[in-house]
Amino acid sequence: xxxxxxxxxxxxxxxxxxxxxxxxxxxxxxxxxxxxxxxxxxxxxxxxxxxxxxxxxxxxxxxxxxxxxxxxxxxxxxxxxxxxxxxxxxxxxxxxxxxxxxxxxxxxxxxxxxxxxxxxxxxxxxxxxxxxxxxxxxxxxxxxxxxxxxxxxxxxxxxxxxxxxxxxxxxxxxxxxxxxxxxxxxxxxxxxxxxxxxxxxxxxxxxxxxxxxxxxxxxxxxxxxxxxxxxxxxxxxxxxxxxxxxxxxxxxxxxxxxxxxxxxxxxxxxxxxxxxxxxxxxxxxxxxxxxxxxxxxxxxxxxxxxxxxxxxxxxxxxxxxxxxxxxxxxxxxxxxxxxxxxxxxxxxxxxxxxxxxxxxxxxxxxxxxxxxxxxxxxxxxxxxxxxxxxxxxxxxxxxxxxxxxxxxxxxxxxxxxxxxxxxxxxxxxxxxxxxxxxxxxxxxxxxxxxxxxxxxxxx
Amino acid sequence: xxxxxxxxxxxxxxxxxxxxxxxxxxxxxxxxxxxxxxxxxxxxxxxxxxxxxxxxxxxxxxxxxxxxxxxxxxxxxxxxxxxxxxxxxxxxxxxxxxxxxxxxxxxxxxxxxxxxxxxxxxxxxxxxxxxxxxxxxxxxxxxxxxxxxxxxxxxxxxxxxxxxxxxxxxxxxxxxxxxxxxxxxxxxxxxxxxxxxxxxxxxxxxxxxxxxxxxxxxxxxxxxxxx
Numbered sequence: 001x002x003x004x005x006x007x008x009x010x011x012x013x014x015x016x017x018x019x020x021x022x023x024x025x026x027x028x029x030x031x032x033x034x035x036x037x038x039x040x041x042x043x044x045x046x047x048x049x050x051x052x053x054x055x056x057x058x059x060x061x062x063x064x065x066x067x068x069x070x071x072x073x074x075x076x077x078x079x080x081x082x083x084x085x086x087x088x089x090x091x092x093x094x095x096x097x098x099x100x101x102x103x104x105x106x107x108x109x110x111x112x113x114x115x116x117x118x119x120x121x122x123x124x125x126x127x128x129x130x131x132x133x134x135x136x137x138x139x140x141x142x143x144x145x146x147x148x149x150x151x152x153x154x155x156x157x158x159x160x161x162x163x164x165x166x167x168x169x170x171x172x173x174x175x176x177x178x179x180x181x182x183x184x185x186x187x188x189x190x191x192x193x194x195x196x197x198x199x200x201x202x203x204x205x206x207x208x209x210x211x212x213x214x215x216x217x218x219x220x221x222x223x224x225x226x227x228x229x230x231x232x233x234x235x236x237x238x239x240x241x242x243x244x245x246x247x248x249x250x251x252x253x254x255x256x257x258x259x260x261x262x263x264x265x266x267x268x269x270x271x272x273x274x275x276x277x278x279x280x281x282x283x284x285x286x287x288x289x290x291x292x293x294x295x296x297x298x299x300x301x302x303x304x305x306x307x308x309x310x311x312x313x314x315x316x317x318x319x320x321x322x323x324x325x326x327x328x329x330x331x332x333x334x335x336x337x338x339x340x341x342x343x344x345x346x347x348x349x350x351x352x353x354x355x356x357x358x359x360x361x362x363x364x365x366x367x368x369x370x371x372x373x374x375x376x377x378x379x380x381x382x383x384x385x386x387x388x389x390x391x392x393x394x395x396x397x398x399x400x401x402x403x404x405x406x407x408x409x410x411x412x413x414x415x416x417x418x419x420x421x422x423x424x425x426x427x428x429x430x431x432x433x434x435x436x437x438x439x440x441x442x443x444x445x446x447x448x449x450x451x452x453x454x455x456x457x458x459x
Numbered sequence: 460x461x462x463x464x465x466x467x468x469x470x471x472x473x474x475x476x477x478x479x480x481x482x483x484x485x486x487x488x489x490x491x492x493x494x495x496x497x498x499x500x501x502x503x504x505x506x507x508x509x510x511x512x513x514x515x516x517x518x519x520x521x522x523x524x525x526x527x528x529x530x531x532x533x534x535x536x537x538x539x540x541x542x543x544x545x546x547x548x549x550x551x552x553x554x555x556x557x558x559x560x561x562x563x564x565x566x567x568x569x570x571x572x573x574x575x576x577x578x579x580x581x582x583x584x585x586x587x588x589x590x591x592x593x594x595x596x597x598x599x600x601x602x603x604x605x606x607x608x609x610x611x612x613x614x615x616x617x618x619x620x621x622x623x624x625x626x627x628x629x630x631x632x633x634x635x636x637x638x639x640x641x642x643x644x645x646x647x648x649x650x651x652x653x654x655x656x657x658x659x660x661x662x663x664x665x666x667x668x669x670x671x672x673x674x675x676x677x678x679x680x681x682x683x684x685x686x
Contacts, residue, residue, distance in 0.1 A: 138676050240582065244680065285561075289561045293541055293559075296540070297541070297542075318611070320547050320551060321543070321547055323550070323551065324546060324550035324551060325555065327550050327554075327555050328550065328556055330555070330577055331573060331577070331583075350544075351542065351544045354542075354543045354547060355543050355544070357543075358543025359543070362543075398548045447536060
């Protein structure tokens, strides 16, 4: 199998799971640390209590002789290796007394310590157990003016504390693990839900490819709607283009038959006047040329595609066109005014808009007396394919009512129209239609001649 | 008038050559852009017909370059695809007019003579200088309203002088416009033709339409006026 880039859901899962894991590890360590701190503090408190208990159990007689009287007969201090120990040293560090439990261990309890000093430390015994011990140095008065400096030490095995810590860690791992699993499962479920439209798009595109569908469905979320409507528009325009090519071929073949038949008849006829048959052939050749030109233009119109195309700047295009037309109509005292805001753009093929405007403005230049006015506006209230309105007016004779209707009428083909009338307007009507726009022919109120309006997609 | 035709399709090139010669033009032919550029710059061309889809150097580029070299004569473009994109690009490159293929020769001729008039500063197809009038469409010449019969060579010389009325035009300039590339420049045929023109236009020697400037050439010295 080909290894492409990881899928979106895998990326998301990794992106979510890694921080989550890190978060849990950090939280667990923090909680563990706090727990250990507290249990150490608790151990120390207990050792403090034992030191106090030891102090209570110890007495010095008037000669300064040590008497230890353990009050609790069941004290673990009497049981060797019980894990609880106690010892008493004098100020020089000499051992005065140690609990019977210390017998048989290699633990060293207590050390030299000044009066008021406190020492807490851990020690590891031969058998591997860890013992925590707390020592406290005191000045003990046992007669008038007599005192002794003593160091009291209590020690306890940390084994129970370690057991508790282990249990706590096990429980914490259990809970956190379970929580982690629940969160990941939730995340996976959410991702499935969030990515459902993407998966749907994938399936619909697969259906398009296999020919099972002709369009992407509706109801995509906002983030994808742009892509799907754009794709649908592209599909639609491609399909239209194919239809147009097929129509063009059909029309071309069909409409060429008649002039060819006339030519054949002219050649084969017993017409004695060679000039007359030559004239007939010439006429048919003109017709063939016109048909070919019309069908080629029709097929070449780009039409409708709105993906991947930058808007065509209308003002710049009109200025170029005006400069070109001023040259072509140089024999005429011509004034072409352009009234269009900069930044106005046509959404579609630049060749198409130039073809449209070239036809319409050139016509106006041909038919006008002296003035042509081209104005372009954007009307955001209208539907998208008709937002851009381009109006071309002239001060010529105008276009007669019956011709207006014929041009606008659906299905009128330019090659069926009066030849040589100079109106490429059927072509304009057709191209505007491809873009879902509108085309109006009217009389100009300001200049008195024709007024042509194109409504096209723009922004 | 000397016209340069740059066209790679042999059939169209030959038809243009035949028809233009018949219409009284002397014709230079070029089959690709580079050859066309050489002719456009080196020969004393009055007007050029340039196809847009040329091998080696496109028509657009050819026009841009000849304009960059300071050539101001009229340029007519031929477009196979009758698309406004090509027309606008060609006209922006420096062409003056266009004709779409397939064309009628009459249309090409009408546009050529319009271009010639425009570059000569004339607005209408009827040229008038003093009492002399010349109609470039019908090739009719009259003096003070009376028609004058001219031969094809005489007409071509008069048309050239009238289009550039007021300018001094050298003898070699005139001979080059009468004939094509290979021509014996020492021949005195121009002097003979000018002499015949003077006699036909001004038998009484009242108006003296054509001045001879020794060592420089000829000049139509009658004032231009709207026809």
